[in-house]
Amino acid sequence: MRLLNRIIRGSVFRVGSLLLQIALTFIMMPYIVNSLGIRMYGFWALACAFVGYFGLMDIGLASAVVRYVSRALGANDKQDVNRVASTAFFTFSGLGMAALLATLILAFLSNWFFKSPDESKIFGQVILITGAGFALSFPMRVFAGLLNARMRQDLQSLTSMLRLLVANALIYLSLSNGYGIMALALSYLAADIFMHTLTAFMAYRIYPGLQIRPSLMSTASLKTLFSYGGISFWAKLAGIFQFRTPPILIAIYLNANYVTLFHVGARLLQIYSALVDSVASMGGPMYSWQEARGDKQALQNSFLHFIRISSLFAVFIGASIVFFGKDFVTVWMGKGYVTSYYIILILGAPTIIAATQGPAVNLLFSISRHRFMAVINTVETVIGLLLSMILLPYYGIYGVAAALGVSTLLCKSVILAYYTCKCIEVPGKDYVRAFAMPNLKLLAAMGFYFYLISDYLKPTYASIMGLAGVQMLLFIPVIYFFVLEKEDRIALAGVLKARKMGDDPLSAAHPADIDKDASCQ
Structure with missing residues (x-):
């Protein structure tokens, strides 16, 4: 399977997994x-x-495994593959033991969060199960990294899809028979064990000579992994604080009921961001290849193509979520969850703007300029959390949403775009022409459409899906023929026809230069 075909296949499976x-x-x-x-x-x-x-x-080791296994594959050094894999596996195993110890401590301290002994006991048991599953995932990440190093994201996405199906089948069976939150936690644990086993099996099939033994651990490999993973860990650290802390703050200042209301709205936007990222990340391998060859002009053109295509996708889906969101949340979760829609409304514009910059984020990771992303993510997280603590006592979960929205707008709009253009020497006017003008045209047309159908929109699945379907039929041809430029259509056609190419120009590129840093996904 040629490399470009793997990239396309991996993107298709990744989108399929997200849609599922x-x-x-x-x-x-x-x-x-x-x-x-x-x-x-x-x-x-x-x-x-x-x-x-x-x-x-x-600590960034997962992305480092992909990087250095890819390099070993490029050098056809099977012994180095085994050294890197063994070093990472046993290092991850130690980290997993540390996570398990932290789980035990957190479960023991569960009475700090709840006054009721019964609720404290339940929360501690759920923490034990979910924490144990997370601890198990650490050493198994090596096998996922091995699949990524071979550009087999299709197989990794397939295992994720099977996990989703198994987990939700078990959840339905257990809850329908009257079991509660413990069954929910155990269902996810069982599905995770199934996924990890299948991933390890696939890794051994793809690497026939794979050996993971303590004797193959290497101090040099360990230093290399930690050195590369440090910056990725920094960026990831900021992201975890940004998205994991708000529910904890809400639980402290308010109660668990408000956590659910906030979670429903935020979850929809997180899924939206992941879907847009699956499209934006298609350009990553191409950026690395062009940067490695020193083809600056091609790199600039590719970035402008992807920023235009990806941002149009982000705006089209994002604006639709904001417009249909209230009626969808009402029919999906019930009238009592209108509050969750207001979370979407507050965070909508900042999330859409951040999503449009997906190709910029992807580019910086692909050309090893991700230190900036670590810094900007840290600034965004600090601003968001400080504002959350200030606004939450006065405005509740709406204050948290507003705080996160303000921090996102400050960091993921002008600053990120300016730095990215500076890195690859793209003139600001070319960026504005590629990014702003097409999206303004699209928003104007969508605003007119939403105005025409507003009286027909009802809180029913038939109404929402019918009007959204008409929107798709009307706007996809309009975007392709009248909003995208000619070179964009040529670029898309070239990617879609890649399977018919007799010679894959990427096949000569170094695998380590083609693979996108997993930490930016």
Whole structure:
């Protein structure tokens, strides 16, 4: 399988996995919340927020594994592949033990968060199960990294899709039979074990000579992994604090019920951001290849193509979420969740703007300029959390949403765009022409469409899906033929026809230069 075909195949599977996740979220979240109750689901969201902090223990090693296994493959050095994999596996195993110890401590201290002994006991048990699953995931990340190094994101996405299906089937069976939050946690744990086992099996099939033994651990490899992963860890650290801390602040100042209301709105926007990123990340391998060859002009052109295409996708989907969101949340979760829509409304514009900059983020990671992303993510997180603590006592969860929105606008609009253009020497007027003008045209047309259909929109699936379907049929041809420029259509056609190419120009590129740093996903 040629490298470009792997990139396309991986992108398709990644989008497919996200669409499956979106569909299952829409179907299962109301069922889970109604089965558990709003307060108990708040416990679940809070436990996930706490355990999510264990991701800090990754310290950037997962992306480093992909980087240096790819380099070893490029050099056809199977012994180095085994050294890197063994070093990472046993290092991750130690980190997993540390995560398990942290889980035990957190479960023991659960009575700090809840006055009721029964609620404290339940929360501690949920923490134990979810934390154990997270600890297990550490050593298994090596096998996912091995698949990525081979550009087999299709297989990794396939295992993720199977995990989603298994987890949700178990959740439905357990909750429908009257089991509660413990069954929810155990269902995810069982699905995770299934996914990790399948991923390890696939890795050994792809690497027939793979050996993971303590004797193959290397001090030099360990230093190299930590050196490369440090900056990625920094960027990831800021991201974890940014998205995991708000539910904890809400639980402290308010209660678990408000955690659920905030989570529903924020979750929809997180899924939206992941979907847009799956499109923006398609340019990553091409950026690395062009940068490695020193082809600055091609790099600039590719970035402008992707920023235009990706931003149009982001604006089209994002504006639709904002417009249809209130009626969708009402029919999806119930009338009592209108508050969740107001979270979407407050965070909508900042999230859309941040999503349009996906190609810029992807570019910086692909050409090893990700230190800037670490700095800007840190600034964004600090501003957001400080503003949250100031506004939350006065405006509740709306204050938290406003704080996060302000910090995102400050850091992910002008500053990020300016730095990216400076890195690859793209004139500001070319960037504005590529980014701003097409999106202004699109927003004007969508605003007119939304005005025409506003009287026909009702809080029913038939109404929402019907009007959204008409929108797709009308706007996709308009965007392709009248908003995109001719060179964009040529570029898209070239990617889609890549499977028919007899010679893959990327096949000569170094694998380590083609792979995108996993930490920016």
